[in-house]
Amino acid sequence: MENPLNKFFPVENRPEGVFIKVSPEHRSKVQIAEIRNCLFQEFVTNFDINKIKEIVDAAKDVFEKAGPLFEIYNQELDRYVDINVSPMQAGVTVSSVAISNDIKVTDTALVFCLRRKGIVHGINFDRIRDLVKNGQYDHEVVIAKVRLP
Secondary structure, eight states, X not given: OOOGGGGTSOEEEETTEEEEEOOHHHHHHOOXXXXXXXXXHTTBOXXXXXXXXXXXXXXXXXEEEEESXXXXXXXXXXXXXXXXXOSSEEEEEEOTHHHHTTOOOOHHHHHHHHHXXXXXXXXXHHHHHHHHHHTOOSSOEEEEEOOOO
């Protein structure tokens, strides 16, 4: 798969991660929101938009590490993940059938699922990591709550 960032500037996928080279010319032509949308549309689950923004803003014209190698969301996971959203919280139930069907469930994939549903605030990342690490399947786990002002 071609790295989606190639649309914006030179990219190198190295064993230690994704490296981008942003020149001052690139900086003047690129919008961070456009990069974020592109990565999201290409189902990249583990990009660090803040690091990418930092590199774009500096525009040093040298390859800099933007993050780890990209992980692409396996859309088959949608069949095994149920997200229940209420006004005050969101819960996720992951079917154990995913494991028996050799579908890998990762914390970054679950966060990506939440973001696709519009859940971007109040996410309990520790709870998501625990869910994946401890294999808490077939029952709902609350993974996001509204933070009142």
